[in-house]
Amino acid sequence: MCEGGYSYSSRWDHGMESRAGHGGSSTSTALRAEYEYEYERESKASFLGQPGAIGCNAFGVRDDTVKGNPTLPNGQCLSRTASGLDRLGRPGSMVASVEGFLEDRPVQRPIVILSPLLPPMRGGLADHTWMLARHLSTRHPVAVLSSRDVYTDAPFPIRATVHDWEDMTELELELGALPSDALLVWQYVPHMYGRGGVNRGLTKLWQGMRKSGRKQVVIAHEIAAPWGRLPNQWWYAWNHRRQWRSILGMADLVPISTEAWTEEWKAAEPARASKMLTLASPSSIERVPVEPGHRTAWRAAQGIPADAKILLWWGSVSGAKQLMWVVDAWETACARLGPVYLCIVGGNPSIGLPGSLKPYSRILGYLKAEEVSRCLQAADLVALPFSDGASERRTTLMAALGHGVAVVSTVGHNTGPTLRGADFLSLVPATDASAFIERVTSLLRDDAGRNEMAKRGLARHDAAYSWPVVTQQLSSALDAAGLLSVVPLPRR
DSSP states (O other), X not given: OBTTTBOHHHHHHHHHXXXXXXXXXXXXXXXXXXXXXXXXXXXXXXXTSOTTSOEEOTTSSEEOOSSSOOBOXXXXXXXXXXXXXXXXXXXXOEEEOBTTBOTTSOEEOOEEEEOSOOTTXXXXXXXXXXXXXXXXXXXXXXXXXXXXXXXXXXXXXXXXXXXXXXXXXXXXXXXXXXXXXOXXXXXXXXXXXXXXXXXXXXXXXXXXXXXXXXXXXXEESOOOOOOOSSHHXXXXXXXXXXHHHHHHHHOXXXXXXXXXXXXXXXXXXXXXXXXXXEOOOOOSOOOOXXXXXXXXXXXXXXXXXXXXXXXXXXXXXXXXXXXXXXXXXXXXXXHHHSOEEEEEEESOOOOOOOGGGGGGEEEEESOOHHHXXXXXXXXXXXXXXOTTOOOTTOHHHHHHHHTTOEEEXXXXXXXXXXXXXXXXXXXEETTOHHHHHHHHHHHHHOHHHHHHHHHHHHHHIIIIISHHHHHHHHHHHHHHTTXXXXXXOOOO
C-alpha cells in the first residue's frame, strides 16, 4: 500500500470485484491475470491518444484495441502479429500488413517524457517539461507520465498517476503500462528521485529497463552537488557522481543543459562522449506582442516616469542568484545617474532596501507569463549575477535574451566557452561584486551600446536558444542515434 490510501492491488481487486461479484481475495489467479492484461492494454491504448478517442498502439499509430483492426492516419489497415505478442513478449503489438506496406518498414516510435514536475507546480523544470512536450509533439507522438494533481488539459496526453517517484515498485508498474517500444525521456535532477538526490533503486530500474530492450534518454538539468567539507556533503556529492556515471552507461542519449558540464564529462568519460550533447533550456516565457508605445504605457501603469531607467531582476530567490549584488548596483546607479527604478519579479524577497530609495522600487511578486513578458519588454537592463556563472540552463537569462533586453551577468565555473566569448551579453567575474556594480552603472549610462547588445542577444536567442531551434536539435540527435523509429517484428 502506498501512502495516501492508494495501492495497485486496490485496482486489481476493484476490477475483479465488479466482474465476479465478490472481493478479490477469492478470485482466481486466471481472472487476476486477465485483469492485469486488460489494465495494461487499456492504459497503452488511451495513453498516447486523447481521452475518449481511439488510442495509439506501441508504434504510435491509431488503434482501436477492443475490436477491429487499427488504421494508420492515411487509412491503411494494420493487423496483429500471428503470435499476438509485442517485442517484450506481451500481448497487443501491431505490425503493418497491407499491400505496398512492407512489414519490416520502420515506423515512428512514440515518445514518453517522464517528469515528477508539471504545472501548476512552480519552477523551471515543471515549465520546461510542459514546453518540451508541447513543441516536441508537433513533430512526434508524445505523451507525459507525471505526478498526480498536475494539469492534464494539454495538447498532448498526460498520465498523471505517479504517487511517489522514490518508490521503485510503483514506478516500475507504471512504466510497465507504457508501450513497450516507447522511447523513455527522463527529466533528470537528482533530488527529484530520492532523498538528497540519491536512489540506488532507480539505478537498478534503469539498468533493468536497458536489459529488457527499452530505449532511454536522460535530459540532465543538474548533475551533482558540489564537493563539500562536511562528511554528509561529500557523501551526497560522491553518490550523485556515482549515479551519474550509471546514467552515462545505460542511456542511449544524454542531452546536458550546460555546455561547461558537457565539455567536462566528455573529457572525463571519452568512451561515452558520443552520447552527450549540449541542449540549452529555453525560456517558458514566450514573447507577447506589444504596442509601439508599450514602454511608456507600462511605466505609467507602475507609476514610473516615461524617461526613467528600469533595472530588472527576476526569478526565484536563492543564494546562487546573488540578489544583493543587484540591490547594491541599483543604489550606486541612483547615486551616480539619478533615480533608477528597480523591479523585482518572482517570489517576494525578504531583503532590506535603502529607505530613501524604496519609492524607486517595485516588488511585483509572481506574475503570469504574459505579464512577465510585458515587464521584460519595458526594462532597460536585466541583472543576473549568478554565483556559478551564466549558462545555457538559466531560463531567466534565456528569457531576457529572447525579449531583446540587454543583460549583465557573470562568468563562473558553469560558464562554457560559447558564452565566455559572447558579444550579446556583458559578463564580469562571478566573484567580483565591484566589477558587477560598475558594469551595471556603465550600461545604464550607455543607451546606444546597451541597445545594440540587446539586438545581438535577441538575434542569438532566435538562432540558437528558442524552443523551435532546441526542439529541432533534440529531434535531430534522436534521429542520428536511431531512436525515432522501430522496425516491427515480421509476421510469423
